[in-house]
Amino acid sequence: MVFGSRSERAGRLGSALAGCYGALNIKARLLLLVGTLFAPCCGLVLYAIGSTENTADASIRRGLLYSVQAVSAAVDAELRRHAGVAEMLARSPAVLQDDLSAFAAEVQRASVATGDNWVLVADLDGRVLMNTAAKPGRDLGSRSIEGWESQTRAIRTGTPSVSDIFVGPTSHEWIATVDVPILKDGRPFRCLAISMRAVNFTRLLAQQQVPSDWLVGIIDTSGRYVSRIPRNATQTGQFASEGWRATVNVPGISEFTSIEGDKVINANAHPTLSRWTVGVGIKESAFAGEIAATIRTTAVAAIAISALALLLAAGIAASIARPLREIGSGEGAQPAGRISDPPEIRALRFRLVEAELVRRRSERANSDNIALLAQARDMWLSTAEQLKLAAKYGGLGT
8 A cells, every 4th residue: 555655656746747847848958958967067066176175285285395395405405514614624634733823724715714604613611712703812702502502412422513593702693503523533622613694594595496475484492593584573583483383393284373473384394414493384374365266266267167068058959949949830841941950950841841842732733633523523414414404305205
């Protein structure tokens, strides 16, 4: 009973649908066909837009990772250049013989001590013995806390060490040093340091191929800015935002609030020669804007293509429905039609013209036959009358 009831309902539903479908003309059916085919295309477009958003997001994040590695490599190359010069000078016979006057002249001749860099030599207790930036006769004092920590690390490990930034006691500007141990008879004898101005790293960052609206910065182990572009609210020696300082050791991408209060998506890298952190970030608003621009371009292209497809489908549907409508209204007997009509429609028009000619010939033949029949009837009636008269008069004669 239940099955029968369901079957009856399904049958009535099918009949209703068939009736509705039967009420559609050819143009409506063609448009229904196009719409049926177009609906999955719309789904694919929406999927493509969503996929584009994910792809754009992943692409920007990969760009951040790639850029931070490139910038970190450039910073590392700059540090290694200074470390190579320091190691070369540390092997000078003059410094090994503790002839610092001769060594200073050697440094000047080698053009190592330029306006951007200077060289100092300190003993194992951190007392500065020579500084090419200091005036002759001036008390050189002891190394700064940051310089002493770097010197201690270099002597302990036997490898170059990069200090945090600090204000140089002689130059009175933000600098960092590359320290290398001076070995004599295989044992630490002195420490040689080459200073590096923080402003040089700003120029280095400006030379990197990074989008102008991205943030690029370097901080030391204490979290102070060595350099940053664009500078905006930052200064060299200023502490970086708490969010960046908390995520310096986080691999991959991290998110935090910048020192200006903007949400930032950031990638970190660490030069191999130092414990500094290089960061490349983008504001979340700019990040969303780039993704939105990509989606907008994709959506506009998809909508334009879809609109053109619908217009083309509507034109094709009209080119099929119009001649059929003309045929249905009695205008299809015109043999020429339009050159844009489908071949089947033109063939149908030709067949209809032939059928019309045959019908007209049949009508003329029927008219002729009817006239002949009427003539024959008249002749028969005349003949019958004559026979009747002949029979009458023949009886009288008899």
